[in-house]
Amino acid sequence: MNGRGYVCLIWVVGDRCAVNSYVEAVRELACEILELMAAGLRVPDTSMLSNFLRDSDSDSLLRLNHYPPLQLLQLLNTSNKIGFGEHTDPQILTILRSNDVPGLQISPQDGFWVPVSPHPSTAFCVNVGDALQALTNGRFLSVRHRAMVNSCRTRMSMAYFGAPAPNARIACPPELLSPHKPNLYRPFTWDEYKKATYSTKLGDTRLRFFTVQSDHDDLSE
């Protein structure tokens, strides 16, 4: 268990393990959603987003989260109700599924949190990640979210994070740019973005390092 009161396990997608067929199914779901998004944006190549996830070097991963109930945490002298602190997902698209214990909240605007009801047998929660925000020049926005612990029940969730390959170039296609909608983000590689992610705090907005205006920003500031 880590200091934030939850346990998390990470599988690097592509390893041989029992969860591979689940990962393949959710990757396919993520790809279909991305193809519909690309069609909705009228991008001529509708697989231009899903191709990042289909790449054999894709850096996608599956994370399993386990949030013990607050009652149990209090016995261990930790009473933090926040199981997973607020953040945006750095990747392209997240497909999240949980048991029937609520806890996920999204923040459409600063300081305002909306609970997301779990529907374990019927629904996935789909989050736009930072890389998709950059790829669509801000048309789809990366959603800030967090997970709260339940007072008496254990919450479990599993999140598939669809990501590009390390050397993939994240750049908005020219069809989405115009003099009225100039590029908001400079092109970057997924590797560069991951470095920015790991050198900042969980809740930081890392896309600000890649905005066109912040070309000269220093990550160490």
Ligand SMILES: O=C(O)CCC(=O)C(=O)O
């Ligand atoms: O457990 C949840 O509902 C949220 C998990 C999450 O945000 C994450 O794993 O990045």
